[in-house]
Amino acid sequence: MGNTPSKVLYQWLFGGMMSIWNYIYSVFSTARTTKDSSPGRSSELDKNHDTTVPSEPQEQHGSSIPEDAGPVLKATPDLSLRSHPELPSIAGSQTSPKEEQSSGEASVDSDASPDKPWRQPKGISLPEVTISALTETGLAESSIVVPLQRSYTVKARVISSRLADTPCTTLGVQGLLDLLNTTLGTSYAQDSPSLSSLLEDCIANNYDFGMAYGRLRRIWYTCNDWRTVRGTFHRWEKEDREMRQKALDGNRIVKPYLPPRRVWDLYSNRVVPWWCIGLSLDSDRKSGPWLLPISHAWMEEKDRFDAQTPINGYEWPVPIPKDANLNLIRIEMLNLGAQYAWLDVLCLRQEGGPREDMRLKEWKLDVPTIGAVYHDGHVVCYLSGLGRPLTLKEGDLDSDRSWFRRAWTLQEVGKDRQVAGDTLDGPLHAKPVDEDGNYETELLTRFHKQWRCTGSLLRGMFAILKDMQNRVSTNPVDKVAGLAFELQSMTIPAYCESQSLEEAWTALVDSLDGGSRGRLFISYPEPGNAGTKWWPSWDQVMTKSLPIDDIPGIGVDWDEMKEEDWCDAHCIEKGLVRGLAVVEGGDRRGELIIKDKDGREHKFKIMADHTYPIPDDTYTLISADLLWSRSHHWVVGRTLPGKRFEKVSVLEFLDEKEQKRSEDLHITKKCRYILV
Numbered sequence: 001m002g003n004t005p006s007k008v009l010y011q012w013l014f015g016g017m018m019s020i021w022n023y024i025y026s027v028f029s030t031a032r033t034t035k036d037s038s039p040g041r042s043s044e045l046d047k048n049h050d051t052t053v054p055s056e057p058q059e060q061h062g063s064s065i066p067e068d069a070g071p072v073l074k075a076t077p078d079l080s081l082r083s084h085p086e087l088p089s090i091a092g093s094q095t096s097p098k099e100e101q102s103s104g105e106a107s108v109d110s111d112a113s114p115d116k117p118w119r120q121p122k123g124i125s126l127p128e129v130t131i132s133a134l135t136e137t138g139l140a141e142s143s144i145v146v147p148l149q150r151s152y153t154v155k156a157r158v159i160s161s162r163l164a165d166t167p168c169t170t171l172g173v174q175g176l177l178d179l180l181n182t183t184l185g186t187s188y189a190q191d192s193p194s195l196s197s198l199l200e201d202c203i204a205n206n207y208d209f210g211m212a213y214g215r216l217r218r219i220w221y222t223c224n225d226w227r228t229v230r231g232t233f234h235r236w237e238k239e240d241r242e243m244r245q246k247a248l249d250g251n252r253i254v255k256p257y258l259p260p261r262r263v264w265d266l267y268s269n270r271v272v273p274w275w276c277i278g279l280s281l282d283s284d285r286k287s288g289p290w291l292l293p294i295s296h297a298w299m300e301e302k303d304r305f306d307a308q309t310p311i312n313g314y315e316w317p318v319p320i321p322k323d324a325n326l327n328l329i330r331i332e333m334l335n336l337g338a339q340y341a342w343l344d345v346l347c348l349r350q351e352g353g354p355r356e357d358m359r360l361k362e363w364k365l366d367v368p369t370i371g372a373v374y375h376d377g378h379v380v381c382y383l384s385g386l387g388r389p390l391t392l393k394e395g396d397l398d399s400d401r402s403w404f405r406r407a408w409t410l411q412e413v414g415k416d417r418q419v420a421g422d423t424l425d426g427p428l429h430a431k432p433v434d435e436d437g438n439y440e441t442e443l444l445t446r447f448h449k450q451w452r453c454t455g456s457l458l459r460g461m462f463a464i465l466k467d468m469q470n471r472v473s474t475n476p477v478d479k480v481a482g483l484a485f486e487l488q489s490m491t492i493p494a495y496c497e498s499q500s501l502e503e504a505w506t507a508l509v510d511s512l513d514g515g516s517r518g519r520l521f522i523s524y525p526e527p528g529n530a531g532t533k534w535w536p537s538w539d540q541v542m543t544k545s546l547p548i549d550d551i552p553g554i555g556v557d558w559d560e561m562k563e564e565d566w567c568d569a570h571c572i573e574k575g576l577v578r579g580l581a582v583v584e585g586g587d588r589r590g591e592l593i594i595k596d597k598d599g600r601e602h603k604f605k606i607m608a609d610h611t612y613p614i615p616d617d618t619y620t621l622i623s624a625d626l627l628w629s630r631s632h633h634w635v636v637g638r639t640l641p642g643k644r645f646e647k648v649s650v651l652e653f654l655d656e657k658e659q660k661r662s663e664d665l666h667i668t669k670k671c672r673y674i675l676v
Contacts, residue, residue: 086599098366124185125289136327148335149328164210164269170202214268240275256370262347271312295412296382297403308547316353366493371411371485392427407473407482413455462546468477480504505538514555525610526648534675554624571671572621582612605654614649645673
C-alpha cells in the first residue's frame with residue numbers, strides 16, 4: 001500500500017476537511033467537560049487598571065491649551081506616504097496603502113449612530129493632520145528604512161504623541177474641552193454640568209489627553225444626554241467584566257472566542273479597554289473601523305529592552321527590540337488603514353509591572369484566548385522582529401527566533417496576512433528565476449516557499465502537531481497552549497505557566513471534541529506512554545513520527561459523572577494478528593484470522609504503515625462506522641474486565657477488497673468500550 005501518489009493526494013485533501021468535520025462533530029457530539037472543572041470565577045478587574053499616571057506630579061495651569069502642544073492639528077505640507085515611492089503589493093491579499101488609507105473613516109456626509117459611533121456626522125470638517133518620524137521620535141524621515149514608518153497624513157482624528165502626553169491637569173476643564181472640540185471637529189460648550197463633571201473625572205483620574213480622548217471618542221458624536229454617560233460607561237465596563245467571568249469556568253474556558261481585554265487605539269496612541277471602542281471581533285474593515293492584530297517573534301533578551309511608555313499608562317514595562325520604536329510602528333499601522341491594533345507587549349499585561357498578582361489572574365484567561373484575535377482577521381506580521389525592517393541572511397530561517405519557528409505564531413496567521421516592515425529592496429520584492437518558483441538563492445527560495453505555505457487551510461490534526469514539533473517557545477508549556485485554536489477546541493484549558501507539559505496536554509485533549517479525540521485514538525500507532533494508553537503523550541506527539549492520515553468516523557467522549565473516556569464503535573471481538581511483529585522498514589504486511597459464527601476461519605490481508613511492532617496474538621479490534629467512513633483502519637487492543645479496552649497499536653486492511661470481504665461476513669458488532 002504505502003504512500004502512493006493517489007493516496008497522498010487523498011490524504012492531503014481529506015486532511016483539509018478535518019477542520020470542518022471537527023466543528024460539525026463538536027456541535028452534535030455528547031457534551032463533555034474536562035476532568036478538572038472545579039467551580040470558580042476570575043477575579044474582578046481593578047477599576048483603575050487602565051489609569052495613566054504621569055511620570056511626575058503636574059500642576060494645573062488654568063484652562064488654555066499649552067503653547068508647546070505642537071502644530072499637529074493645523075494644515076501641514078504633504079509629507080505623507082504620497083510623497084514617497086509607492087510600495088508594490090506585498091502578498092496575495094495585501095492592498096496598497098492608498099487603497100487602505102483610513103478604511104475606518106466614514107465619508108463626511110455619513111452620520112454617527114450608537115451602533116456606529118465612529119461615523120463622522122454631517123457638516124463636520126477636520127483639519128489635515130501629519131505625524132511623522134521627525135515629530136514623533138526626532139528622527140529624520142530619510143533615516144527610516146521602512147517607508148510606511150516615515151509619516152502619515154490624513155484628514156482624521158489622529159493626534160500626535162506630544163499632544164497625547166499632555167496631562168489633563170495642565171489643560172483644565174475648558175482646555176480639555178477645547179482640545180476635544182478641535183480634534184473631533186465639534187463645538188460643545190461648557191454649559192452642561194454633566195459634561196463638565198465628565199471632564200473633571202479625567203483630571204481626577206490623572207489622565208493625559210490621549211487617555212481622555214481614547215475613552216471619550218466612542219460617545220462624543222452620539223451622546224444626546226451627558227447625564228447618562230457615566231452610567232453608560234459603568235454598564236459597558238460591567239458587561240465586559242461579566243463576559244470574562246462567564247467565559248471562565250474553573251480551569252476551563254467555555255467561551256474561547258473572546259475579544260481582547262485591551263486594544264491599542266492608534267488615533268489617541270493609548271491602550272484602552274475593549275469596551276471603550278464599540279467593535280466586535282468580526283468587524284469588516286471595509287465597513288468601519290477594524291482591529292488589526294500584529295504578529296511578531298520576540299528577539300533575544302540581549303537584543304531588546306523594557307520600554308516605559310505612556311501608551312500603556314506605564315502599567316508594565318513593554319519589551320521591544322532595541323532598534324524599534326512604538327511610535328514608528330503606530331505610523332505604519334495607520335498607513336495600513338487601521339484605527340485599532342492588538343499588540344501583545346502593549347495589550348497583554350507583561351511581567352515586571354507592579355501588579356504581578358493581576359498578571360497571573362489575567363493570563364489565566366487572556367493568554368489562551370489570544371487566538372481569537374487572530375483567528376478570522378487580517379494580520380500583519382513582523383518577520384524580523386517587532387517594528388524592524390524585514391531582512392534575510394543565512395541562518396535566519398533556522399534560528400530559534402525565526403517567526404516561522406515560534407510556537408505562538410502558529411495560530412497568528414489569520415484569514416489573510418501581510419508583511420510589515422517591508423522595504424523597497426527587501427526579500428519580498430525578489431523575482432523568481434523560473435516557473436517553478438525558484439529564486440536567485442536557496443535562502444530566498446526557502447523564504448518565499450515558507451511564506452506562501454503560511455496559513456494553509458488543508459491542515460488536519462497531525463499536520464498541525466507536526467508543525468508544532470519544529471517550533472520553540474521560551475516557556476515549554478506555551479507549545480501546548482498555542483495549539484488550542486488550531487485544533488478548534490470548543491472549550492480550551494485556562495493558562496497555567498507552572499503546569500507540567502503532560503498536565504497541559506491532558507487538559508487540552510480533555511477539551512477537544514469527540515472527533516478530534518477519536519483521531520488520536522484510531523490514527524496514532526502507539527499506546528500512550530504517560531499513563532493513559534488510548535491517546536499519545538505529549539512527548540510522543542512532539543518527538544516521534546506522526547501519521548499522515550486523519551481518520552474520521554469515531555468519537556471518544558468523556559463521562560463526567562463516572563470520570564471515564566468511552567467510545568461507541570464497531571468491533572471484532574477476537575482476531576488473530578500475525579506477521580506484524582518484526583519491524584524492517586517500510587510498510588509491513590500480515591494477516592488477520594477471524595472465525596465466523598460457525599467457527600470457520602477466514603484470513604484477511606492486513607498492513608501496518610508505521611514502525612511500532614504488533615506481537616502475534618489474539619486481539620479485539622475497534623474501528624469507525626464502516627458505512628460512513630469507509631475506513632480500513634482498526635485499533636488493536638485487549639479487552640479488560642468491565643468492558644474496558646487497552647490500546648496496543650493500529651493496523652489497516654490491505655485494500656477495499658479485503659475490507660469488503662470482512663463486512664460480508666457480518667462478524668462486527670456495535671460495542672461501547674471504556675478506554676484506558
